[in-house]
Amino acid sequence: xxxxxxxxxxxxxxxxxxxxxxxxxxxxxxxxxxxxxxxxxxxxxxxxxxxxxxxxxxxxxxxxxxxxxxxxxxxxxxxxxxxxxxxxxxxxxxxxxxxxxxxxxxxxxxxxxxxxxxxxxxxxxxxxxxxxxxxxxxxxxxxxxxxxxxxxxxxxxxxxxxxxxxxxxxxxxxxxxxxxxxxxxxxxxxxxxxx
Amino acid sequence: xxxxxxxxxxxxxxxxxxxxxxxxxxxxxxxxxxxxxxxxxxxxxxxxxxxxxxxxxxxxxxxxxxxxxxxxxxxxxxxxxxxxxxxxxxxxxxxxxxxxxxxxxxxxxxxxxxxxxxxxxxxxxxxxxxxxxxxxxxxxxxxxxxxxxxxxxxxxxxxxxxxxxxxxxxxxxxxxxxxxxxxxxxxxxxxxxxx
Numbered sequence: 001x002x003x004x005x006x007x008x009x010x011x012x013x014x015x016x017x018x019x020x021x022x023x024x025x026x027x028x029x030x031x032x033x034x035x036x037x038x039x040x041x042x043x044x045x046x047x048x049x050x051x052x053x054x055x056x057x058x059x060x061x062x063x064x065x066x067x068x069x070x071x072x073x074x075x076x077x078x079x080x081x082x083x084x085x086x087x088x089x090x091x092x093x094x095x096x097x098x099x100x101x102x103x104x105x106x107x108x109x110x111x112x113x114x115x116x117x118x119x120x121x122x123x124x125x126x127x128x129x130x131x132x133x134x135x136x137x138x139x140x141x142x143x144x145x146x147x148x149x150x151x152x153x154x155x156x157x158x159x160x161x162x163x164x165x166x167x168x169x170x171x172x173x174x175x176x177x178x179x180x181x182x183x184x185x186x187x188x189x190x191x192x193x194x195x
Numbered sequence: 196x197x198x199x200x201x202x203x204x205x206x207x208x209x210x211x212x213x214x215x216x217x218x219x220x221x222x223x224x225x226x227x228x229x230x231x232x233x234x235x236x237x238x239x240x241x242x243x244x245x246x247x248x249x250x251x252x253x254x255x256x257x258x259x260x261x262x263x264x265x266x267x268x269x270x271x272x273x274x275x276x277x278x279x280x281x282x283x284x285x286x287x288x289x290x291x292x293x294x295x296x297x298x299x300x301x302x303x304x305x306x307x308x309x310x311x312x313x314x315x316x317x318x319x320x321x322x323x324x325x326x327x328x329x330x331x332x333x334x335x336x337x338x339x340x341x342x343x344x345x346x347x348x349x350x351x352x353x354x355x356x357x358x359x360x361x362x363x364x365x366x367x368x369x370x371x372x373x374x375x376x377x378x379x380x381x382x383x384x385x386x387x388x389x390x
Contacts, residue, residue, distance in 0.1 A: 024311070025312070026223060026308055028221060028223045028224040029223040029312075103311065104307065108307060108366055109307045109308075111366050111367075111369060111370045112299065112303060112304045112307045112308070112366060112369065113221055113304075113307065113308055115369055115370045116219070116298065116369065117220070117224075122370055122372075125370045126370050126371055129367055129370055129371070130371075149344045149345060149386070150344060150386040152386070153382065153383060153386055157379045157382055157383060158383060160364075160367065160376060160379050160380065160383075161360055161364070161379065161380050161382075161383035161384075163363065163367065164359075164360050164362075164363030164364040164366070164367055164376075164380050165356055165359050165360045165363055166363065167359075167362075167363035167366050167367070168358065168359030168360055168361065168362035168363030168364070168366070169355075169356070169359040169363070171303060171306050171307060171359070171362050171363070171366075172306075172324055172355065172358065172359055172362070174306060174307065174310055174311065175306045175310045175317055175320045175321050175324055176321055176324070176325075177317075181355060181359075184351075184352045184355045184356060185355065185356050185359050187348065187352055187356075188348060188352060188353060188355075188356035188387065189356075191344065191345040191347070191348055191387070192383065192386070192387060
């Protein structure tokens with residue numbers, strides 16, 4: 001194996017393992033030593049790849065962002081723009097329900113813990129929310145009035161509320177430990193779309 | 196001033212000052228020394244009133260919970276149950292918009308930071324969400340089909356989604372630094388209610 005491939009493998013191992021720790025314990029509560037212990041990567045090797053804990057955490061968010069954007073694009077399944085929005089929301093909710101008891105939504109957690117104190121985190125999180133809202137907005141704009149129960153709502157406003165309902169639903173599910181709370185939010189999202 | 200009144204005043208000062216620190220910096224990131232510095236209360240006096248940082252933080256949440264429940268009850272203004280729900284959501288959103296740039300929603304922050312790691316926090320937060328959903332559910336049940344755009348939605352499911360939309364909207368506003376994002380969520384909540 002070439003060194004660059006080995007490096008890439010180490011980086012990816014650090015990113016995926018650290019993601020799980022950050023989801024379970026939060027950003028402030030995670031130390032470099034926690035990351036060293038969980039990854040088994042020696043301190044010197046870790047600092048060869050990443051210059052600080054902040055850089056590791058930002059790289060974790062960027063990695064999760066790219067993964068989410070790919071997932072989001074693939075989730076737009078269906079015969080119509082409206083079906084694509086419904087199926088995308090359902091796919092995200094199904095995936096999130098599996099994570100409710102192991103940390104919830106990494107972006108939502110980081111939004112509340114890090115976006116005020118660190119503008120670099122806020123920038124990545126803003127990318128995630130703007131892109132997600134934009135993807136839904138684009139489909140709702142294609143769908144026209146058939147994909148909203150209230151024709152006075154603009155697609156961009158409705159798209160923003162859909163993302164808010166999913167993120168708030170994840171938060172409530174984490175407190176109640178009831179993944180089914182997210183299903184209730186999905187029922188109302190479908191109703192917002194007239195489905 | 197009697198000692199008990201003085202004690203009460205000290206406790207209240209600690210709770211309100213610590214609430215502001217927790218909103219700005221989060222729970223894990225706040226130390227006992229931060230609280231001592233911000234309140235000006237000496238360590239011995241602080242430990243006379245509260246046995247640990249955990250106890251202070253729990254008391255802050257309980258204090259904020261009681262304040263929110265009073266605010267919620269007073270926010271149910273209007274001639275009909277449906278008007279009461281709309282006005283309550285608006286009052287909460289107006290209040291939250293003022294806090295977007297200084298920490299957002301204490302309950303939402305604590306939900307994502309503390310509910311997994313500390314069951315005592317999760318219990319208080321579950322109280323907040325269950326009570327809030329219950330208050331909206333009760334009004335929607337009184338209002339009947341006139342207060343929902345989709346008559347197939349049960350009041351309890353719609354009430355849960357309304358709280359989720361507000362909490363998710365606060366999260367998105369904190370990342371975008373745009374309090375107006377919450378107004379967009381309010382427009383969609385009104386549409387959910389057929390208003």
